[in-house]
Amino acid sequence: MxxxxxxxxxxxxxxxxxxxxxFSGLSFELEEGVFAAIMGPSGVGxxxxxxxxxxxxxxxxxxxxxxxxxxxxxxxxxxxRFRNERIGFVFQFHHLLPEFTALENVAFPDRIAGLAPRDxxxxxxxxxxxxxxxxxxxxxxxxxxxxxQQRVAIAxxxxxxxxxxxxxxxxxxxxxxxxxxxxxLLRELHAERxxxxxxxxHNPELAQRCDRLFTMSREGITPSIRLPxxx
Amino acid sequence: xxFEPFVALRYLAASRRRTHVALxxxxxxxxxxxxxxxxxxxxxxxxxFQDRIRxxxxxxxxxxxxxxxxxxxxxxxxxRDALARVPxxxxxxxxxxxxxxxxxxxxxxxxxxxxxxxxxxxxxxGPTARVNASVSLRIHSGEGEVIRLMSSxxxxxxxxxxxxxxxxxxxxxxxxxxxxxTPEVEVSEATARSLTGELxxxxxxxxxxxxxxxxxxxxxxxxxxLGDAYRVQTWRELNAPLAFALRLEKAVIFxxxxxxxxxxxxxxxxxxxxxVVEKKRDLGVFTAMGATPTSVERIYLTLGAVIxxxxxxxxxxxxxxxxxxxxxxxxxxxxxxxxLVTHVPFAVYPGEVAAVAAFALVTAIGxxxxxxxxxxxLAPGEAIRLSR
Numbered sequence: 001m002x003x004x005x006x007x008x009x010x011x012x013x014x015x016x017x018x019x020x021x022x023f024s025g026l027s028f029e030l031e032e033g034v035f036a037a038i039m040g041p042s043g044v045g046x047x048x049x050x051x052x053x054x055x056x057x058x059x060x061x062x063x064x065x066x067x068x069x070x071x072x073x074x075x076x077x078x079x080x081r082f083r084n085e086r087i088g089f090v091f092q093f094h095h096l097l098p099e100f101t102a103l104e105n106v107a108f109p110d111r112i113a114g115l116a117p118r119d120x121x122x123x124x125x126x127x128x129x130x131x132x133x134x135x136x137x138x139x140x141x142x143x144x145x146x147x148x149q150q151r152v153a154i155a156x157x158x159x160x161x162x163x164x165x166x167x168x169x170x171x172x173x174x175x176x177x178x179x180x181x182x183x184x185l186l187r188e189l190h191a192e193r194x195x196x197x198x199x200x201x202h203n204p205e206l207a208q209r210c211d212r213l214f215t216m217s218r219e220g221i222t223p224s225i226r227l228p229x230x231x
Numbered sequence: 232x233x234f235e236p237f238v239a240l241r242y243l244a245a246s247r248r249r250t251h252v253a254l255x256x257x258x259x260x261x262x263x264x265x266x267x268x269x270x271x272x273x274x275x276x277x278x279x280f281q282d283r284i285r286x287x288x289x290x291x292x293x294x295x296x297x298x299x300x301x302x303x304x305x306x307x308x309x310x311r312d313a314l315a316r317v318p319x320x321x322x323x324x325x326x327x328x329x330x331x332x333x334x335x336x337x338x339x340x341x342x343x344x345x346x347x348x349x350x351x352x353x354x355x356x357g358p359t360a361r362v363n364a365s366v367s368l369r370i371h372s373g374e375g376e377v378i379r380l381m382s383s384x385x386x387x388x389x390x391x392x393x394x395x396x397x398x399x400x401x402x403x404x405x406x407x408x409x410x411x412x413t414p415e416v417e418v419s420e421a422t423a424r425s426l427t428g429e430l431x432x433x434x435x436x437x438x439x440x441x442x443x444x445x446x447x448x449x450x451x452x453x454x455x456x457l458g459d460a461y462r463v464q465t466w467r468e469l470n471a472p473l474a475f476a477l478r479l480e481k482a483v484i485f486x487x488x489x490x491x492x493x494x495x496x497x498x499x500x501x502x503x504x505x506x507v508v509e510k511k512r513d514l515g516v517f518t519a520m521g522a523t524p525t526s527v528e529r530i531y532l533t534l535g536a537v538i539x540x541x542x543x544x545x546x547x548x549x550x551x552x553x554x555x556x557x558x559x560x561x562x563x564x565x566x567x568x569x570x571l572v573t574h575v576p577f578a579v580y581p582g583e584v585a586a587v588a589a590f591a592l593v594t595a596i597g598x599x600x601x602x603x604x605x606x607x608x609l610a611p612g613e614a615i616r617l618s619r
Binding site: 047048051052054056057058076077080081082083084085089091095097099100108109111112113117156160 | 232234237241242244512513515516517518519520521522523524525526610611612613615616
């Protein structure tokens with residue numbers, strides 16, 4: 001079954017200057033349970049594609065289906081609920097909220113879903129322990145190292161046990177060792193939770209370790225390359 | 232605690248460490264508190280004075296019966312009996328009043344006055360009068376001095392018609408009260424009858440009531456007894472123009488001073504709009520985690536509510552505290568020779584304080600609505616993309 005199916009997506013940003021067309025007529029699909037990497041030069045729309053697949057942005061034209069649910073047809077409220085229950089995001093700059101502790105950051109998705117604060121924090125503690133940060137839960141997000149912040153961000157993305165994990169250059173801001181740790185963690189969690197994971201990366205070595213590799217350019221996105229099983 | 236107030240309160244607590252947001256938040260709270268305090272103190276000042284005026288209203292007659300047509304009561308005894316039968320009525324007395332001139336004994340300074348009979352004047356050693364301060368000042372006659380009261384009535388004398396006049400010693404100079412519409416002289420009933428020439432009967436009858444609040448019921452009893460030939464007025468009707476003026480004054484003061492609260496509300500709009508801009512990325516992240524637009528809106532409405540509640544509570548505490556202190560310790564004195572009161576009076580009424588607090592809260596939360604709605608409309612993808 002397809003986890004993600006995008007057809008003829010077009011996206012143009014209209015800011016103060018001239019409109020910028022990021023891509024036009026882009027199609028993309030991915031089966032469930034695959035750990036895929038998307039590579040490509042900056043500015044071709046990799047992050048935009050992730051935002052469209054995650055329903056936090058809308059395409060000018062085309063359609064996106066995630067696990068058979070057409071995102072365009074959902075009301076803003078239902079789309080928010082769908083994101084909360086089925087999609088996890090990891091951003092390049094972790095985007096942890098600095099006013100809150102690591103534990104509170106990880107507990108947010110559960111609290112948004114309406115769980116009691118104690119229950120949400122208990123689940124967050126377990127997730128922090130899983131990413132190796134059990135002792136850092138009560139530290140402010142800004143007091144953590146770059147690698148730790150990204151691990152907290154991964155724990156937060158997994159709080160609702162999503163089916164689809166969208167990771168936008170999660171290692172882009174880390175040193176080589178921290179990048180390896182974060183990537184290894186993502187792979188482990190992907191296998192453990194049987195998710196579908198889409199990883200945008202500029203690191204070819206990491207991309208090679210994924211199940212599939214897509215390459216994006218101005219012309220579009222190349223067909224999937226099925227990478228050999230590692231092991 | 233729900234997710235939205237949890238985030239809003241943390242933003243406020245954390246913003247204290249960030250000087251610019253902290254300063255603007257404090258200014259918002261301070262502005263609202265000052266507006267609320269100003270409104271409460273203004274209303275307390277107004278109520279203080281109005282209480283005095285209301286007390287003056289109640290010091291006078293609570294019921295007055297006058298003829299529906301003409302100047303004199305047709306059947307004064309019947310009116311007196313009808314008034315005397317009203318439950319709780321006391322001090323039933325005939326009113327004899329007229330207009331004339333008052334001058335000093337030498338006749339060098341004179342002015343038109345209204346005179347009426349009043350109890351408590353001792354004419355054993357000759358006619359006496361109580362004059363109010365404005366009359367005393369104009370005719371240069373103080374307590375113990377003799378004034379001449381001339382009626383508009385004339386009598387024939389060997390040298391022709393001359394006005395009826397009475398020389399009276401000033402027994403007391405009364406301070407001019409808010410109720411005094413014209414210069415007034417009070418004399419004994421005998422002097423008043425002499426000036427008007429009404430040896431019997433009365434122009435009107437007045438009475439006081441044990442419970443002035445039941446004046447309308449008492450008036451109904453008298454009206455039923457006397458019929459349409461008499462005009463029955465309660466103290467409320469007698470003072471209706473003044474009561475209207477007092478209500479109008481209060482409304483004008485409320486609206487004028489409430490503008491301070493509206494200015495404070497604009498400050499809240501800018502404060503929350505600034506926070507929305509500063510926390511744009513967070514909004515994107517919350518939305519990515521599944522927060523609905525309504526949830527995002529609630530975060531900022533809670534911010535407005537917290538600023539509103541804090542500012543209003545501080546303003547109420549300051550305004551009520553200051554008013555009570557000013558009243559308790561008479562901190563604003565007034566020259567007693569000029570005013571009826573020795574200090575500026577303040578009176579705090581819980582109902583008015585509650586109305587001011589409710590107005591401030593609704594305004595503050597209303598002010599937060601605009602930026603909160605704007606925050607809910609932010610595209611999350613754009614918020615994340617632009618905040619890299």
